[in-house]
Amino acid sequence: MISLDKLTKVFGHGPHATVVLEDLNFSVAEREIFAIVGPSGAGKSTLAQCINLLERPTSGSVIVNGENLSHLNEEQLRIARRRIGTIFQSDGLFSRRTAAQNVALPLEYLGATKGEAKHRVAELLERVGLSSRANHFPHELSGGQRQRVGIARALALRPSVLLADEATSGLDPESTASIVALLKELRDDLGLAILFITHEMDTVLKVADSVARLDHGHIVESGALVSLLRDPTSLLGQALRPTSTPAVLPAGKDQWQLVYANAHVPADWLSTLSLTVGSPISLLGASIETINGAVVGQATIGLNATDDSTIINAALDLGLVAERISEQRPLLAPAPVLEIVA
Amino acid sequence: MSVIHSAVNDVPLDKIPALVFPALVETLIMVGIVMVIVIVVGVPLGALVHNLAPGGLIENRAAHSTVSWVVSIGRSLPFLILMASIMPFTRLITGTNIGIAAAVVPMSLAGVAFFTRIVENSLRSVPPSLVRVARASGASKLQVVRTAQLSEAVPQILGGLTINTIAMIEYSAIAGTIGAGGIGYVAVTYGYQRFDNTVMLVTIVILVVTVALVQLLGDAAVRLTTPYARRSSKRMRRAAPVSSEPVLAA
Ligand SMILES: Nc1ncnc2c1ncn2[C@@H]1O[C@H](COP(=O)(O)OP(=O)(O)O)[C@@H](O)[C@H]1O
Ligand SMILES: [Mg+2]
Numbered sequence: 001m002i003s004l005d006k007l008t009k010v011f012g013h014g015p016h017a018t019v020v021l022e023d024l025n026f027s028v029a030e031r032e033i034f035a036i037v038g039p040s041g042a043g044k045s046t047l048a049q050c051i052n053l054l055e056r057p058t059s060g061s062v063i064v065n066g067e068n069l070s071h072l073n074e075e076q077l078r079i080a081r082r083r084i085g086t087i088f089q090s091d092g093l094f095s096r097r098t099a100a101q102n103v104a105l106p107l108e109y110l111g112a113t114k115g116e117a118k119h120r121v122a123e124l125l126e127r128v129g130l131s132s133r134a135n136h137f138p139h140e141l142s143g144g145q146r147q148r149v150g151i152a153r154a155l156a157l158r159p160s161v162l163l164a165d166e167a168t169s170g171l172d173p174e175s176t177a178s179i180v181a182l183l184k185e186l187r188d189d190l191g192l193a194i195l196f197i198t199h200e201m202d203t204v205l206k207v208a209d210s211v212a213r214l215d216h217g218h219i220v221e222s223g224a225l226v227s228l229l230r231d232p233t234s235l236l237g238q239a240l241r242p243t244s245t246p247a248v249l250p251a252g253k254d255q256w257q258l259v260y261a262n263a264h265v266p267a268d269w270l271s272t273l274s275l276t277v278g279s280p281i282s283l284l285g286a287s288i289e290t291i292n293g294a295v296v297g298q299a300t301i302g303l304n305a306t307d308d309s310t311i312i313n314a315a316l317d318l319g320l321v322a323e324r325i326s327e328q329r330p331l332l333a334p335a336p337v338l339e340i341v342a
Numbered sequence: 343m344s345v346i347h348s349a350v351n352d353v354p355l356d357k358i359p360a361l362v363f364p365a366l367v368e369t370l371i372m373v374g375i376v377m378v379i380v381i382v383v384g385v386p387l388g389a390l391v392h393n394l395a396p397g398g399l400i401e402n403r404a405a406h407s408t409v410s411w412v413v414s415i416g417r418s419l420p421f422l423i424l425m426a427s428i429m430p431f432t433r434l435i436t437g438t439n440i441g442i443a444a445a446v447v448p449m450s451l452a453g454v455a456f457f458t459r460i461v462e463n464s465l466r467s468v469p470p471s472l473v474r475v476a477r478a479s480g481a482s483k484l485q486v487v488r489t490a491q492l493s494e495a496v497p498q499i500l501g502g503l504t505i506n507t508i509a510m511i512e513y514s515a516i517a518g519t520i521g522a523g524g525i526g527y528v529a530v531t532y533g534y535q536r537f538d539n540t541v542m543l544v545t546i547v548i549l550v551v552t553v554a555l556v557q558l559l560g561d562a563a564v565r566l567t568t569p570y571a572r573r574s575s576k577r578m579r580r581a582a583p584v585s586s587e588p589v590l591a592a
Contacts (some may be wrong), residue, residue, distance in 0.1 A: 052478050082480050092475040094494060096569055105489065106479040137569040157480065 002051070002084075002193050003027030007060035009043075009050050009217075012033045020046045021217045023067045028193040028210075029324045033183065035204045035225075038214035044197045047214065048165040051195065052084045053077055064161055064169040082110070089166035091146040093138040100125065100131075106156040109228070124152040128182060144175025146272030149317070151182065155190075162186070162194045168203050180207045201240055205291060211236065230260040231298040232321040246285030253282060253302035256311065258320040260288070260297045264317035270301075275339040276314040279304045300325075352538050362528060362544055366552075369524035372442050372449070372517070373510045379446070379454040385499075387413070387454065388461020389487050397470070399483050412496060416455025421513050424448055425520065431518040445522030449513050453506060460502030464495040504560025508553050515549070525549060 009021040018045045028034040038044050049055040051062055061070040082266055092172070093102050095188055102120050105118040115265050125131050128148040138146055147167060154162060164183070168176040180203065187194055198209055211238045211258040212222030221228075228237035241259075249255045268270065274281045281303045289296030299320075303311070308324060315322035353361055391413065393399040394406035406441025419427070425448040429439055436443040468491055476490035494497070525545050532544030565571045 054477055078482065081478060084478075086475075086478040088471065088475060088478075090471075092471050094472060094475075096487070096494060096496065096567065105476070105481075108489075109476070109485050110479045111480055144417040154478065302466075328383055336446055 001027065001030050001065055002195065003063045004051070004246055004335050005061040005063060005285070007047075007050060007057050007062065009046055009055065010058040012262075019217055021050065021057075024219055026219065026222060027213055028241050030160070030191050031187055031211050033187055033194040033196055033207055035198060035208035035211045037198060037201065037204055037211060040199065043217045045165055045197070045213055046161055048086070048197055050194075051163055052086050060235075072138055082157040083159050084161045084163055084274055085157070085159035086148050087147070087154045087162065087167045089165040089169055091138070091143075091150040093146055093149055095138055098135050098137055099130060099141065102138070102149055103152045103156060103234045104295070105153060110157065115148045120156065122151075125149075126157055127155070135257075142175070143171050144178055147171065148182065149178055151179070151186075152201075160191075160193065162192045163197075164194065166195045166199070167196070169198060169200060170337065171304070176203060177206070183207060202242070205240060205242070209292060211240070213239075224295060226292055227293045229291065230261050232323065233259060239240045239320070241296070241298050242285065242287045242289075243298075244285060247282075249284060250282055252304065254305040255284070255302050255325045256303065256322050257325055258299045258301065258315055258322050260319065261316075261321045262293060262319045263294060268301075269318040269320065272318060273311075273320075274303075276313055276317075277306060278304065279306065348483060353541055355531060356538065358541065360546055361532070361541070362525070362548060365523065365528040366524045366548055368442060369382030369511065369514050369552075371525055371528070372445055372522065373507065374516050375442075375446050376449045376510050376514075377503075377507055378566050379381060379450040380457045381503070381509070383450075385461055385492070387458045387505045388491060389465065392462045392465040392491070393487065397443075399473070401488060413455050413458050416451055417459060419452075421452050421518075424481075427439045440458050440521040443446075444520070444522055445514065445524075447515035449510060449517060452513060453510050456509060457502070459508050461499055464498035465491050466503060467482065467498055468494045484519070497564045497571075500560060500567060504557060504564075505511055507556050507560070509558070511549065511553060 004024050005022040007021060011018050011020055024047070027035070034049065036044055039061055039073070046055065050057045053062065053072075057070055061068045062085050063069070064080070067080070069077065069238055093099075094105070100309075103121045103124050104117045107120060112120070122131070122134070125134050127150055129336055130145060130148050130152070131142060133145060133149075133178035138149070141149065146154070163182070165181075168179050171179065182195060184207065185195070186192055196204075198204060208225045209229060210222065210224050212219045214220070222233065223231075223234075223236075225240070228234050229241055232235045246255075270283065272282060281301050284300040286297065288295065288299070290296075305311070305324075310323050311324075344365055389408070391406065391409050394402050394409060394514055395397040396403070396406075398406075416424075425445075428448055428451065432444050437441040437547065438444050472494060473486055476486045514522065514524050515526025517530065518524055518528075518530050521527065525548055529542060529545040529549075532538045533545055
């Protein structure tokens, strides 16, 4: 369990001061994967460094398992940091050490004996599925394998919190999927609280239980992933929902967008809606999927408008929030620009 | 001129080994002692300068400029001038102005200044993210320097050490002019002052071969300490067949 209390970080002094993080409050529970998304320059990496206290917060606290880390001196911090395992972007492996020697680093720093370290390293490499690569150097491993070594190293001292800053950015989709699966498995098996920082919306959909959006050092929106996806008014939800360009609207029809707003949307809602409003419906685009065990999605349809409120109410009865898309407005406006590489 | 002289004063061919080999041993001892001092002092000093710099582990502007300035002075004086100007200091330490002991002092000073910069430069080439990795993994500052800085820079440092050793062989020849002994001394007193072309030629060959050997050794050391330079790797061949790993990226 980790929580932030009014965390603020200012770089520089006086007229040159820049507030990079301002008054951040959130907590990540045991067995929760909490994603932070935000564009490049939002302050994500600064946040990561404030959390493991490589950077001292200007004010506010970082609390891990009830202990406030913000007031510790350098030596106490060194010990407290062991409770937070950090996974770095581009793996951060030492080029002259093998996979096993990289995993052994934190144990070495701690002063573990060779024997203890060897045993634990074997266990960790097994855990991330890399036992056969123990004696390989980083340049002999693929990007996904290197990141697994990084994860094994982060786990070496049995932390209760795992902090990942852009851990999957720059990996191919397959490796990303395998890293995401591994993180979920670790969350379940070890009861970790995982803070997953990324600029990639699609990865958030696959990994997160909860999401917060960081912009200009502020958390502008946050919540459980499924609730955000089901909230048609949420900008973050809208940005997270996968979108694609719908088919061309047939002449004489109006275009509507429907968002799955709760868990009770019947699978055959399309025919039910068509019957209720008394008009054939053209299905122009849809994306429906199960996320964290819940069905979420959205659809773009075309139908002959009778009366807007009839459609809205009929959709609402089916658990869908309907909104008519006027012709002037670009169809499915691009999501707020979040997909910028950090 | 020299042709006439050489006919009269030349060391007989069979006496040349007895003249040159002890001198070579002297050179090696001189350079050896200097290089030990250079490594023992230069590595910590280089690491210190690197970490006093902005963004370093013990960032300190004033201390950084002071140390850096002192090192720069050591680097900027031509060796001959450095050697001459610190004579009183050398005598204070060694009690003499000539011989190996006297040469070791200025050579060490010049060598340490040189190597400090080499170490500093090598450390700068290590990705700073590794320092963050080490700190986040619970390393003390000394552990960070050892594992995330020096250890990662070993190939570059060894490359620099090779250049430094060769420079010291060169300096030992210059020191030979003040009677420090060694190959340089033989080259100067026999080859230069007595116009003995044979001795001159032999010393040149020995110096070239020594330098070439040092370079070869240095290159081999760099290759051995750089994992991705070890081409013949058995490991690579073992890695090729089936993978037990769930997802294997390209
Ligand atoms: N050490 C620093 N000194 C001054 N400004 C910094 C420092 N580190 C980061 N910043 C600034 O903080 C902002 C956020 O950076 P960062 O946390 O790296 O963003 P992100 O990871 O979200 O892309 C940027 O505008 C950056 O210029
Ligand atoms: Mg970043």
